[in-house]
Amino acid sequence: MHSTVILIEFGAIILGLGLLGRFAGRLGLSPIPLYLLAGLAFGEGGLLPLGASEEFVAIGAEIGVILLLLMLGLEYTAADLVGNLKAQYPAGLVDMALNALPGAAMALLLGWGPVAAVVLAGVTWISSSGVIAKVLADLGRLGNRETPVILSILVMEDLAMAVYLPILTALLAGTGWVAGGLTLAVALSVAGLVLFAAVRYGRVISRFVSSDDPEKLLLVVLGLTLLVAGIAQQLQVSAAVGAFLVGIALSGEVAEGAHTLLSPLRDLFAAVFFVFFGLHTDPASIPPVLLPALALAVLTAGTKVATGYWAARRARVSARGRWRAGGALVARGEFSIVIAGLAVTAGIEPALGPLATAYVLILVIAGPLTARWTEPLARRLAERRRARTPGDPAHGRPAAEEATEPAPVPD
Incomplete structure (x- = not known):
């Protein structure tokens, strides 16, 4: 009977996520906020709380x-x-300074203490690689000059997690400086070893994994990833970082084949992950933190735009490309939820989970909008400013003349 209830509940969740994803696609939005809302509806204090399948959902x-x-x-x-x-x-350092400090400052202003400040700094620092990659593809900007700058910042954020997450794990566990330092040393050593193996022996690893049979390729790649992720977690390194480094180690036809085979599985279990986070957040706890979440979202949206603009300018991208780079980086998502989820599990601050949920909901909706409209809005404001300044040498010159690169595919 217990297994029957699990099948019914989990089947209803998957079906509901599919319908929500289809609805979001018709609206041209990321489905992540809808998945979070679904989790809120079926979680603690929601419309129809789940019981039997919660542990199964946690594994997924x-x-x-x-x-x-x-x-x-x-x-x-x-x-x-x-x-x-x-x-x-240097762009990674600027990104950290501009976007982590507002989160830390907000936690301290709310009186949550230094550990919560470290948590919220990570929540506001890391952009959503998944959402941003999808938005760039949807807008036809993968070939634009600013796109490598955006991807470089995302990669540095993900690598920074190899240092940040072990530190955070040690802080949440309440270990001392010696134990925390040892944990960090082990984490950095493991991450460095895997990265070295990826650079030096990536082709050997790819040949070992390679197979013409899609079934065997799927099983080997998935099994290797889960094995490395589990070992990494056992060594106090994030399982997610271990999986990221496995992905880097694979290249060529193996990477392409694995990407094709694993994409449906990723979408399925990623949706389950966002639902799981919502399940552990009481909807009644969000309204009290909505105002600080909104203030933090507005502030850090601005700092992300400034980060992208500065990084693209340093790479000699045109003014229009700089604004596009800044607008594309606004979305927060999976990593912010992962970080907040660690703190919620550790019981650090009850309001931290609801604030992070509200914060991600705001920016995961705003992110695709800023990616699309930041550059056109900046261009129109510049045109109005020139129109009001007859003495400006650029007065009357079309904004398109400022670009040093071909215009992107029209939105």
Whole structure:
């Protein structure tokens, strides 16, 4: 009887997610906010709380995070990763300073303490790689000059998690400085070892995994990823970071084949992950934190735009491309929820989960809109400013003349 209830509940969840995803697609929006809302509806204090299938959903959610990071790693080769880090590391430092500090400051202003400040700094720092990649593809901007800048920042954020997550895990566990330092040392050593193996022996690993049979390729890639993720987690390294480094180690036809085979699984379990986070948030707890979440969303949307603009300017991208880069980075999503979920599980601050949920909901909806409209809005404002300043040498000159690159595909 218990297994029957699990099948019914989980089947209803999957069916509901499919319908929500279809509805979001018709509206041209990311389905993530709808998945979070579904979790709120079926979670604690929701319309129809789940019971029997919650543990099963929790396992699916963990697999979802692992697959999200694996698929992101498949987008890059180890050589590309090292090259991007060397060229764009100043942009990564600016990104951290502009976007992590507002979250830390908000937590301290709310009186939540230093550990919650570290958590909220991570929530506001990391952009959503999944949402941003989808938006760039939908807008036809994958070939634009600013896109490598955007991807470099996303990669550096993901790599920074290899340092940040072990530190956060140690803080949440309440371990001392010695134990925390040892955890970080082990985490960095494991991450460095896997990255070294990816750079030095990536082709060997790819040949080992390679198979002409899609079934065997799927089983080997998925099994290897879950194995490495589990070992990484056992060594106090994030399982997600382990999966990301496995993705980087695979290249060529193996990466392309794995991407094709695993995409449906990623979408399924990623949706389960967002629902799982919503399940653990009481909807009644969101209204009290809605105002600080909105203020934080507005502030950090501005800092992300400034980050992208600065990084693209440093890469000598045109003014229009700079605004597009800034607008594309606004969305927050999977990593913000992962970080907040760790804090919720540890019981650090009851209001932290609801604030993070509201914050992500706001920016995951606003992100695709800012990606589409930041550059046109900036262009119109510049045209109005020139029109009001007859003495300006650019007075009367079309904004398109400022561009040093072909215009993007029309939205």
